[in-house]
Amino acid sequence: MAHSALVVIFLLNLLMATMNKTVDGGLEKAKTEALAAYAQCILRLEEAMNYSPKQAEELVYFIPPTASTPGKLNPIFHYSLPKSHYGITAEVEESIHTHQDLQASWVNTVNSVESDVMADIAEFENGFIDVEHFTPLLVKTIFANDLAEISSFRVKFKNLFQSMHKSRGQQDRKELLDRFAKIAGKELDHLEKRLHQLWLASEGDHARCVLIYQMAHQASMQDELNRLKEHVARHFNEAKDNVDDDGSTRDTTMEDRLFALENQLSQMQTLLEKQSVEMVASMTKQFKMLMTAMKLQAPSP
Incomplete structure (x- = not known):
């Protein structure tokens, strides 16, 4: 009888170990699939970055555009699917909306700084041209080299703002603005x-x-240049002050998500503990029933 009880206990332990191994194996498989999908995504991006404009056009269009015809675009770029197809949860949808709002906020910030700075540069340049109101000399010709330097400077600033747009504000926005302000x-x-x-x-x-x-x-x-520097620095500082609200909102949203995740983990842990207790109770009950059955079947002395 003792031997039979030990066999039952051994089999129950083996069952629990098998169940744990199955769960762990499923998690590892899911992680592996996620990593593989992520690697494939990165690989596709890397391959797309190395395409020439002609190769990219061949992928995007069924019939490439010409000077006389617009071409035939791949229908996949116009095809839409309902949200239910993707299984987007309310949390994910809220995260997408938050990301879109932050993107729009960054674009507005860059546009505001760009318009103010370019207006100051134009005012500084007009200061040279306005000299022609006080003299019959050909001021634009005389100041040709000066105006050429300012024009080159304007092009560099346009490239700077293009870089700001391309950054999309994905990093810490205050640090981004500090970096661009230094440039x-x-x-x-x-x-x-x-x-x-x-x-x-x-x-x-x-x-x-x-x-x-x-x-x-x-x-x-020199005084006019110092004034221009002060104006540019002020525009960037005002932009940094305005993005503080976006950062606090993002931090608050992140804290809420972390709090919700902690609650979910706590609930899951409680559920697992409850299931473990129920499993042990069920195993104990089955063991007692088995022992009772063995006693009843045992021959009386």
């Missing part, structure tokens, strides 16, 4: 250096136009 400051320092070289070597009509510029503005070119 803007370096470009302003470079412009200041180039204009100083031109003005120090000024002579003839250029020197006369420089004098008229200073008299008209009641300030030197």
Whole structure:
């Protein structure tokens, strides 16, 4: 009888070990499938990045566009599926909406900074052109090199704002704005250096136009450049102050998600403990029933 009881206990332990192994195996399989899907996604992105424009066009279009025809785009780009097909939960949908709101907020922030900064650059450039109101000299011709430096500076700032748009604000926005503000400051320092070289070597009509510029503005070119630097720095600082609200909202949302996840884990742990207790109770009950049956079947002395 003792031997039979030991066999039953051994079989029950083997059953529990098998169940645990099955659960662990399922989790490992799910993790492996997720990693494989992620790796395939990265591989497709890497392959797409190395495509030439012609290769990308061949993938996107069934019939490539020409000068006279728009071409035939792959219908997959217009095909839509209901949300139920993807099995999107309310939490995921809320996360998507939050991400879209943050993206739109970043675009608005960059556009605001860009419009203000470019307006200040245009005002600084117009300060040179306005000199022609006070002299019959051909100011644009005389200040051609100065205006060329400002034009080159404007192109660099446009490239800077394009980089800001491409960043999409995925990282810490204050750090992003700090980084771009430093780049803007370096470009302003470079412009200041180039204009100083031109003005120090000024002579003839250029020197006369420089004098008229200073008299008209009641300030030197250095003062105007310092004012431009202050305005650019202020625009970036105001943008950083405005993105604080977005960051706090994102932090609050993340805290809520972590709190909800902790609650789910706690509930799952409680459920597992309850199931474990029920399983042990069921095994104990079955063992007692088996022992009772064995006693009844045992021959009386």
